Amino acid sequence: MPTIHLKTEIPGPRSRELNEVRHEHVSPGPFHTTPVIASHAKGSVVTDVDGNSFLDFSSGIGVTNLGHRDEAVMRAVAEQAEKFVHTSINVVAYEGYIRLAERLNALLPKAAPCKTFLANSGAEAVENAVKFARVKTGRQAVIAFEHGYHGRTYMAMALTAKAHPYKSGFAPFPAEVYRAPYPDFYRWPGVQGDPGGCPQVSTCPLERCFCQEVFNSFAEIARGQIGEQNVAAVIIEPVAGEGGFVPAPAPFLKMLRRWCDEHGVVLIFDEVQTGFGRTGSLLACHQLDVTPDLVVMAKGLANGLPLSAVTGRAEVVDAVGLGGVGGTYCGNPLACAASHAVLDRFEDPAVLAHACHIGEVLRHRLEAFAKRFPCVGQTRGLGPMRAIELVTDQGTKQPNKAATQAVVQYAYEHGLILMACGTHGNVLRFLVPLTMNDEELNEGLAVVEDALASLE
Ligand SMILES: Cc1ncc(COP(=O)(O)O)c(C=O)c1O
Incomplete structure (x- = not known):
């Protein structure tokens, strides 16, 4: 069962309404990388105020490592x-x-x-x-x-x-x-x-x-x-x-x-x-x-x-x-x-063992992306903290910020919360909840793969 479920265009009507109030009343300082408004979240899924469900590859910038609203x-x-x-x-x-x-x-x-x-x-x-x-x-x-x-x-x-x-x-x-x-x-x-x-x-x-x-x-x-x-x-x-x-x-x-x-x-x-x-x-x-x-x-x-x-x-x-x-x-x-x-x-060793498993799945898939897509200059990381760096040319290593932003935008439009980072803004980082299951992980990675393919 896919977890991503988009019921409305995004941002949906409620999110758009609240975004307008935000623009009027909130400092423009903070980023809003996924411009919908959250209603609730559980595990690896964030649901917005229009009922759209997003798969979360950001964990709120590496915070909800045990997933949203861990029961304990x-x-x-x-x-x-x-x-x-x-x-x-x-x-x-x-x-x-x-x-x-x-x-x-x-x-x-x-x-x-x-x-x-x-x-x-x-x-x-x-x-x-x-x-x-x-x-x-x-x-x-x-x-x-x-x-x-x-x-x-x-x-x-x-x-x-x-x-x-x-x-x-x-x-x-x-x-x-x-x-x-x-x-x-x-x-x-x-x-x-x-x-x-x-x-x-x-x-x-x-x-x-x-x-x-x-x-x-x-x-x-x-x-x-x-x-x-x-x-x-x-x-x-x-x-x-x-x-x-x-x-x-x-x-x-x-x-x-x-x-x-x-x-x-x-x-x-x-x-x-x-x-x-x-x-x-x-x-x-x-x-x-x-x-x-x-x-x-x-x-x-x-x-x-x-x-x-x-x-x-x-x-x-x-x-x-x-x-x-x-x-x-x-x-x-x-x-x-x-x-x-x-x-x-x-204290349960299974938690870190699963984190390491996620790291291996990510490593394999991202290395495969690097072989398939010439825009991937390097794949790197430690355990499940993984990323790919996008370049315009593997020889010159010119950072490709535009492609990175395009992948993040594609991911958003297809229900995946994904973040970029990097001194040159050309790195796609994977900060998945460390409790994410394989189906969810593969579902999100398929969106990233499609996004990279769409660049060609
Ligand atoms: C390595 C590192 N240090 C410090 C900070 C700042 O933390 P905070 O945003 O909670 O002030 C961050 C935030 O992303 C970070 O990644």
Whole structure:
């Protein structure tokens, strides 16, 4: 039974009516990539106010990893709502927050003892991670990476690489933010064709060790432009998300780890998008076998309730004085209850096993697309966090943003919620709920295949 069911033209009459009210009353700032209005959602399906059902390949930007309205999560939220919904952790603390911190600390056993600070959004957690690093080291500089995305608040925006639409018009940004190249081998200078990913073996069969080249470039920026002794933190996404789903190979991250240890620098992994099963492990750092000093989490952490966390080495988190970080809603009780249910669900190994299965299905199908369609320049990702990069020509690798937008539009018109990303806006990303079944996955991928075929 197909899940996609379009009963009206889209957007339908109710959506169109509400879109008009939106245009009149809502800031034009937020995107509206699928311009219908949601009525309800369950599992992998979102139904709009006109009764049209869409298959969701976005998970609300990588948030509802356990599917919309996971029963255990909803039950936990409802039970908490019967007790209390807010006291503010700054005023009267509650067990849900305290026990959640205890559970999140256990996610970084190699950094033990750990401590956690809870906030509301990914950007807010990034801001606080930088505060912890600066106060701990007494230094100012933060090194971020090309393709990096860390959010919309001022420090997070400064750390974000892409100018438009994230930063244009919003300057000036906070000082002491520096940018180093990200290990994007496909677009590394002098690379012809698709070199594939890092083979991650001790005897690298590639002619050049790209990890070493990218790391050398990083180390030179740190030495020459900043001075290692001035660097408070290095912040990196284990898979660059908004920047194009580019995985950072473990050997590169290990070089960064060693460098941070040598120079007393706090290594921050931004796992806002990669966390909670998105790459096939609970956190991406678990499979990469590199332990950061601080990890930033949000999105899948509470499967749709607003919650974020900074977890990491206690000596770093403890450096901040009483009252030094906080916020009225930080670690809201409903969101904490949801997050406990999320962690409970991930205790069942079948959940991550299914996520890995989705990753394999996606990998096979996307590689087949790459063979069939010359506009696919590269297929890449980690586990189920997968993408294809579209180009006008595989030789020149000219980004094909127009084709990417055309595929997203075709998908929308055929009932599939699909998102683009990438520094050049030419990457199709697959952020399916990690509970999606094979029929749904194949149904959505067939729409993508038809969309790619329609370009020819
Ligand atoms: C890696 C990463 N960091 C930070 C953020 C910002 O999170 P939020 O939108 O919750 O502020 C995002 C959001 O997409 C993200 O992908």
